[in-house]
Amino acid sequence: MAVKIHCIADVCLLPIGTQTPSVSDYVTAAEKLIRESGLKSTLHSAGTTIEGEWSEVMDLIGRMHEKVHEMGVLRIQSDIRVGTRTDKSQTAKDKVDTVERKLKGL
Amino acid sequence: MAVKIHCIADVCLLPIGTQTPSVSDYVTAAEKLIRESGLKSTLHSAGTTIEGEWSEVMDLIGRMHEKVHEMGVLRIQSDIRVGTRTDKSQTAKDKVDTVERKLKGL
């Protein structure tokens, strides 16, 4: 039943109703879950990119929601950009390297 | 292991590398899977909103990717906006009704 296709998912998690505009404690707790998951990931300023099997990645993001709710946040909204491709295997790093290399050639 | 928290997920699926800019055959096939899933959903012009348990919804979106790949598309990118809340139960329709009612009161 689990979906096993490989994916690259970029997630931006936003806690809603948090008294103050600073949300880094919650983002840090979610990021800690990602790093403990064993999945390859890259933190950037607009989210974190996670690579792995579809169901593994999506369950991890679900557990991030559960964790941040346990910290007392009543509402959470995430934006997920997720890509799959069947023509070749490509990592998140490959994608950046390709564009940087082409920029040098322009 | 499956994440059971209720969520409202809005998904916009984009097939990449499809020869022509018209992608409605693929969107229709994905939408058909949603309607057969038994989950509550609402189609709109920028995506489809799906309501249900986290893992059920995310596995459904994964199967939508698998289905569109089977149709010959080599690369697919989806954007998912997903919300969870623990303070109250609210449907997608409730959210629209609240804003429409408040607009009348302004």
Added chain:
Amino acid sequence: MAVKIHCIADVCLLPIGTQTPSVSDYVTAAEKLIRESGLKSTLHSAGTTIEGEWSEVMDLIGRMHEKVHEMGVLRIQSDIRVGTRTDKSQTAKDKVDTVERKLKGL
């Protein structure tokens, strides 16, 4: 300097740090700006779809941020899905109608 290409933009605006998880007062104020703008729009449960010239639409979304900041919100995050196409003119409603018609033919 303004970008005049026609676009269809779907925006989901989220106020951050609002004490309570209910954000419908802010969403309603933003929605009111959209309806006063004269641009064609469709409210749904995961956002609002706005149609018009690129700079007009993006400036409107910027004014929505300004308005919600004026109401006392210190931080706002929006997710915008925006599409442009040069092969044909298509409205948001056309897109839904096409998928619904194809679903009937399946």
Added chain:
Amino acid sequence: MAVKIHCIADVCLLPIGTQTPSVSDYVTAAEKLIRESGLKSTLHSAGTTIEGEWSEVMDLIGRMHEKVHEMGVLRIQSDIRVGTRTDKSQTAKDKVDTVERKLKGL
């Protein structure tokens, strides 16, 4: 009329109907426009983060669409995550540094 509030916008641009699933030539051309703009930016595997005044950033993204259309792409879809805050000035790099520092303290 232009919206001058400072924003951090993360954009993922997707050309639709491009014959092949490889879109890096188009992404590279768009990235080149960003680097020539003089705005601060950071390329990552799921998009590029751009910092500046709202209308400057959004007009730049519109010109990226125009540029990729000029290269022959008939349809383009972008996903933009954009944040504004009035309580303090914060760069994209500040956001990552805060989370990395807090992770070390956990």
